[in-house]
Amino acid sequence: MTKQKIVSIEDRIPKLKQIRKKKANRRLLLLLSVFFALILIVVYLQSPLSKVKEVHVQGTSLMTKQEVIDQSGLKAGVSVWAAGKAKAEEALLQDDRIKEATVRAGFPNDIIVTVVEQNEIAYAARKGGLYPVLQNGKILSEPVSGSPLQLPILYDFKEGKALDLFAEAAETLPAGVFNTISEVYYDPKKNDALHIKAFMTDGFEVSATLSTFAEKMVYYPSISTQLDPDVKGVIDIEVGSYFKPYNSEEEQAGEEETAEEEETP
Template sequence: MDKGKIVDLEDRIPKLKEQRRRKANRRLIFMLFLFFTLIVVVAYVQSPLSHVKKITVVGNGMYSTAELINKTGLSNNTNIWKVKTQDVSAKLTSLPEIKKAIIKIHWPNTIIIQVQEHNRIAYLEKNKVYFPVMENGKIITDRKTNEISGNFPILFDFKEGAALNQMVTGLRNLPNEILNSISEIHYTPNKTDQYHISLFMNDGFEVSATLRTFSEKMVNYPSIISQLDPNKKGVIDLEVGSYFKAYDPQGEDKQVEKDKGNG
């Protein structure tokens, strides 16, 4: 046997004992660390330190911060570990003016609520008061006002449903220049067209149209009025083609051509 490979057992035993002792110490330290960590976590969860201390809301304009927080059901007594972000988001998006809500938890005790609201696209007149109409076709009945701020079309005789949805879609598709030129839109269905509407423009003209082709034909409005005498007001019929009839009985009817660039 090679003498270089012979190791004295007495020399090995102390080394093995030292290795085992170090391993046992490391295991003990880890267990103590885990034990105290669990104690700290349990104490934190059970103490007021884990309660929500601050709620920040960003992106809101139509709802106040207090209204949105109240809707979430969150408060300073809420344990932050029990906050379910999807549930909070669902509560907020159930509001007709809220399009999207993102909930973020910033440890140890802060909640950030970021909301995206539906755009207000018109107002509905009813009994001389006005209700906001949102881009999703919802009428906000709890936010009536006697005065309108901003340049929005006023809708008459509409209610939530297919006709209003088409009206809102048509308004969303219009360029701002044309949208801002509309003063009133009356829902005036008849025997031949249940989607007939009558528009009254800020420049004094009236437009007869159907919701089915409203937006695609209204884009030609600037071109159409450029061919008319601004001193002779009347009705621009956009239901079939483009036709102008003056209010003045002595005024002449006029066939109006579309701008060739718009088809």
């Protein structure tokens, strides 16, 4: 039979005491760690480090930094953890000029607000100056100050379907095509409430409907390059596409006036 080693109780007692002592030390260390952590949290919450020192703003051009801060509702002096970052983001998105907004905590106790503004696509001509038109179809209430960008100037446009369709065209048309648009007049007709007249930088006029403006203006470069640059006129792309020289219209008007004069006794 295999002999088993017999360990006396006297030999086991020191080992049991050592194990219990280690467990007690670990528990004490854990309790002390929790205690000191709580103290540090209390001290931190009572210190200036737990309060928002400054709100930083990034990505603005249409808005001032103070306008962004006011819109967000964020303030210096409140708790960093109670600053309401999600609520601030929601408030920022209520402004027509802001497309995206992110609010995060910065080290050690700052708040960083990053915004992506709506692009300016044109200017609406109104009394008092030129008013920026944004990619979401909104017209700002304050006129542009300083030198305006090289963007189309819109006449007789208001916020609504027509302006929304033009904004969509601005986003989808190639930059090389859109940048050749100088002025656009909203010119509704009885059979087309979305009719416009666009004047191009190369001297041609485009007669179009906003319902198909984006898809048909893509072909403008290929159409205009086939025309005599010295003979200006109207490129009609409402249904198909054809060209009417200004001279022919003037001659026709002159002939009509001559005929009327001859008929007058």
